[in-house]
Amino acid sequence: MYAQAFFVAVFGLAAIGFGVVVFRTSSMVRSALALLFSQTAVGCMFLAMQTEFLGVLQIMMMATEMSIMAIFMVMFMMDPGGLGGMEMTHQKRFSISAGVVAGGAAIAVALLADWGPVTVEAPDAEMQTRALGIELLGRSMLIFETAGITILTAMIAATAVAIPVYTLSGNGGTETKETSE
């Protein structure tokens, strides 16, 4: 029990530490990967709390998601390597107060909410996976399917907007890019 609490605390502190690095570095890739490892630490917290499936899933998903975010940050930011010493932050006072309020609200909920009786014995990992599968394919199916279809639609729409329009011109079937907007 104490060992479990210890590891939850260690990974929690690691998650916060990497979270701080996200904002302390000027390198976009470092920032993205720090966020990645912060989320990985959250995944490790899940593992320490005996929720194996969620932990492994979190660790897996974040690796690819944050890496893809890294390349977009490199593409769109003016100083991706952070070597130019550019100031990348803005609206500091607003963001600090928003952060403090949100953090305070999260701590208040954690402390004040009635969490019900504590489970003494967590069911084994196989039972949890099974229970999660039944939940996803039963009661929560509509919610997840709706979310999935919405994300897919957004992805297809974004891709369709991003692809330049090619048309077959009359001269021998060579492809030309349509420039008119």
Place this chain on the structure above:
Amino acid sequence: MNFVIVLLALLGSVWLLAVVEGWTTTGRLRPAAPLLSGLAHLGRESIVPRTPDRVFFETAPVLLLIVAVLGAAVLPLAPTLVIADLATGALFINAALAYVLVALIMAGWGPNGAYAMIGGWRFLGQLIAYAMLIVMPITAVAMRAESLVTTVIVGSQDGLWNIVYQPLGFVLFFIAAMALAFRAPFDLPTAPGELGGGVDAEYTGVRLGVLRLARLTLVITLASATTVFYLGGWHGPLLPPWAWSLIKTLAVAVSMLLAGRYLPRIREADLMRWCWTLGIPLALLNIIVVGLLVLVVP
């Protein structure tokens, strides 16, 4: 104890693969060559490029090695010979191998070199191509076993291996595994002759040694995964279970090596197009066929 045995088996397989690789490229069978080459790496100067991202530069080779070993940790050599028989084993191996991408992005960004950086980001594109073809065939494998536990998955193939039960899944997984291990013809992140080594380009000495060891370990891990998911794992007549696991793993690893030697390097855009327009529909078909078989055949 299991940890030591699996690690030694992994090291032994890596050594054998390195010997075979040397044999196919130079035509000479030199069993001591990988060891000598490793020692030579230790003796050479390990240069750090100018203005590197030092944390990434140092972490990348070690991270690649760690994730390859972590992936192997859930793959059984025999019914009880597995480091961690997790309830989510088939998912865990995906989670571990997702960090191959992170390691390569670090190795690409870290040294502050153009070729390395292009190599690192290229692998991100490669991931977009192969990732679904790793996950979806494993889904079909888990469907047949009705479990994510790797030992149960091997148990489900008693009598009929998955390579026969779902050959389509095997072909897709084998190709995607080669792309994940960035072996030829999918060696876009390193691309010798075109990117001058890519992510390997700026590494020298002991760091290059670790990087090469990690790459070979990754190939063995993926070959072992192919064995567990499709080739019946430890099942086989006469020989003890661990021997069958090792023989099959090495056979898959060598076949990956040989397939790479006789095929030209594929273009990034072509890989993406084929994976998405052909690979993913076939993977979906595989899931449907396996689903029907699981429901219909008792």
